[in-house]
Amino acid sequence: MGADVFTAGLGRLNLVAAHGAEKTLMRGFTSVRDPGGPAFELKEAIDEGLFPGPRIYAAGAMISQTSGHADFRRPIDIPQSYSRDLTPLEVMASVSIADGSSQVMQRVRENLMRGAAFIKLMGGGGVASPSDPLDVSQYTVGEIEAAVEVAENWGTYVTVHSYSAKAIQNAIRGGVRNVEHGQMIDKETAKLMKKTNTSVCLQPFYDDEDAIPFPPGSFQEGKYHEMISGTDTAFELAQKYELLFGFGTDTQGMPALVERQGAMLAKLARYFKPWEVLKIATSQNYKIFKRSGPRDPYPGENGVVREDAYADLLLVDGNPLENIHLIADPHKNFVVIMKDGKIYKNTVN
Numbered sequence: 001m002g003a004d005v006f007t008a009g010l011g012r013l014n015l016v017a018a019h020g021a022e023k024t025l026m027r028g029f030t031s032v033r034d035p036g037g038p039a040f041e042l043k044e045a046i047d048e049g050l051f052p053g054p055r056i057y058a059a060g061a062m063i064s065q066t067s068g069h070a071d072f073r074r075p076i077d078i079p080q081s082y083s084r085d086l087t088p089l090e091v092m093a094s095v096s097i098a099d100g101s102s103q104v105m106q107r108v109r110e111n112l113m114r115g116a117a118f119i120k121l122m123g124g125g126g127v128a129s130p131s132d133p134l135d136v137s138q139y140t141v142g143e144i145e146a147a148v149e150v151a152e153n154w155g156t157y158v159t160v161h162s163y164s165a166k167a168i169q170n171a172i173r174g175g176v177r178n179v180e181h182g183q184m185i186d187k188e189t190a191k192l193m194k195k196t197n198t199s200v201c202l203q204p205f206y207d208d209e210d211a212i213p214f215p216p217g218s219f220q221e222g223k224y225h226e227m228i229s230g231t232d233t234a235f236e237l238a239q240k241y242e243l244l245f246g247f248g249t250d251t252q253g254m255p256a257l258v259e260r261q262g263a264m265l266a267k268l269a270r271y272f273k274p275w276e277v278l279k280i281a282t283s284q285n286y287k288i289f290k291r292s293g294p295r296d297p298y299p300g301e302n303g304v305v306r307e308d309a310y311a312d313l314l315l316v317d318g319n320p321l322e323n324i325h326l327i328a329d330p331h332k333n334f335v336v337i338m339k340d341g342k343i344y345k346n347t348v349n
Contacts, residue, residue, distance in 0.1 A: 144174025
């Protein structure tokens with residue numbers, strides 16, 4: 001069951017999202033970050049117990065410059081007046097296109113008003129977007145600083161979509177605390193990330209069975225292959241410089257790939273020991289979640305097993321410390337799934 005996030009109406013998206021949230025929980029993911037999109041009402045419905053699903057740390061609309069990674073307008077749609085109408089994606093609060101510090105600050109404040117736990121900026125070229133080359137930096141340091149100042153005034157942080165070393169360094173100069181992706185970092189950038197305690201959520205993207213499909217020969221396909229060419233180096237640098245490293249998927253709203261969350265996590269065994277993979281998905285992710293500070297919607301302890309922490313537990317049929325690939329098939333191998341002390345799955349005989 002799917003929906004095109006760029007064309008579906010908000011009503012259908014919410015229904016599909018509620019269905020997907022339950023499936024995410026049943027794959028063993030009890031807390032997630034949503035770095036862009038209209039997830040606030042879904043989060044509230046889950047928190048109220050109307051639908052089963054994970055806790056959601058929501059960023060709200062992805063904030064993008066004109067021609068940036070979240071600007072999906074056609075060239076025929078521009079130029080527009082400075083008092084232009086909002087695009088359909090802006091109306092449903094999936095994206096916000098903002099240029100200049102004052103517009104960026106307004107869009108950040110709007111997301112915070114809706115209840116954002118953190119803020120997401122598009123800081124560099126993207127794969128799926130139609131206009132921007134992968135190597136470009138997006139937003140000036142001044143514009144990024146404006147977003148960071150507003151977020152920090154509310155006690156939270158800014159994360160940035162960036163692949164390239166240039167874009168990441170630009171974002172760090174602006175005060176960004178976390179990087180989504182980072183497949184094209186270099187040694188200098190990794191050192192800067194370590195020095196500034198900038199965390200990274202890096203996906204194991206390759207030309208394999210989970211490759212994101214784009215039309216052959218398309219601009220997007222070329223960018224995808226350019227991006228994945230740096231994956232191994234990025235993981236090696238993250239290890240070498242002991243960066244605070246989190247796990248995410250970035251599956252572009254494609255149901256077949258979303259179903260493979262566990263399989264994507266298991267791919268980290270290419271670089272990490274099984275216990276390290278589990279730590280990345282639990283306590284290390286938790287450290288990144290906690291960068292929301294007082295805007296954390298779930299202020300209890302998570303990602304750990306101790307008294308007074310959230311009672312989130314998985315019982316696995318087998319030992320993932322010996323065979324991490326057990327987590328790739330949660331439907332078969334997760335026999336108990338518990339969130340907040342409530343058991344959502346129990347197939348123990």
